[in-house]
Amino acid sequence: MPPGSPHGELGGFLDPFGVVVDPELLALALTHRSWAYEHGGAPHNERLEFLGDSILGQAVTVQLYRDFPSLSEGELAKRRAALVSTVALAEIARGLGLGESVRLGRGEELTGGREKDSILADTVEAVIGAVFLSTDAAIATRFVLDLIAPLLSDPERFMDALNALDPKTSLQQEASNRSLPHPQYVTTGSGPDHDRRYTSRVELAGVTGRGVGKSKKTAELAAAQDAVTRLQSTAH
Template sequence: MPFGLSVDPELLQLALTHRSWAYEHGGAPHNERLEFLGDSILGQAVTVMLYRDSPELSEGELAKRRAALVSTVALAEIARGLGLGASLRLGRGEELTGGRDKDSILADAVEATIGAVFLSLGPEIADRFVLDLIAPLLADPDRFTASLDPKTALQQEAARRGLPHPPYETRGSGPDHDRRYTSRVTLDGASGVGRGTSKKVAELAAARDAVAQLRGRSAG
């Protein structure tokens, strides 16, 4: 368990049990109830942290930052950092279609794990656990500029330069059950590249890469 926490082993196993596995094992319990609990705890902890630590921000800006920190993409990033994918219990269908690296499944597992921490160790430690999880996201200077909606951010950069919206070149490779996508987008000399298990994820990553290049060049 990350951060040296002693979570109830049964609860932790439940947090990593996807409904596809439960369905194939006679309707065994799965992680959706824990996910529901963890989602609430995550949202509250992030909201309170932002309110306390960022008194200069408006309500709208606070809402944008919270959305960036609790989005499916952000939570999946956290899950990959923790290596949760390898510990998931998945049904055969999800296993064959790359479920261990699907953003939605990974994000749900993070929320369920937060719920397991809350039930095992109480609200104070659960809040601290959430803040430890999101610390790497807060340290990313581009998190609140491009990651919330990178494609929109890139369109805004194009408009600011008087240029048309840039097209995406996205290609898939690999077998159907383990498809991977690579996307490229170019704007004003910046060429962003992104990869993912879906076209959407790859294009978002490419847009974020391009925006980071453009803004870095402007800052320099």
């Protein structure tokens, strides 16, 4: 922790970006729901994650639109999906050492939660939300662009991210290729908050994909992957 850092014991990963975040918001952004459950149902970062996801998407969309004036809507969408994917955001989090600062419950700690792509990516989005609420839209946008700058400036890393598009994007592309509406997910959860399980189902072109996971996002990703695999097998 650098001397004089404005972010105290929560970690100095924000210092290189020149942003100062309200300490309570930063603590909330770094709080996973597993920790919250073990501490009397304390607040956790999912609302901030929701906000940050929107800010991230807008900032990336505008930047790509300006940087690639000759690209079609479909190509711009593919690049945006690569930059905001779970894989890309988790890579950004690891570069910041963000996993060391996340507050996790004992179960997630024991099962390697600090290295899970989904937890790392969600935390990045929550931090973006905290930056927005602590500063303003312009500073939050600059912060987002600084986060993704290493990917944009390195063609090889960007192509790796592009090739690692999540299954939901791949399924959406399948729908577009077949001139079908975007696939809709039906996702339900069961079990206590600290050990919740989600089941998701998605249909496209008569094929049904199913998936389960410890979060709504992971269940939907699993369902999308199942659907993509089934569609590809029926095409051969």
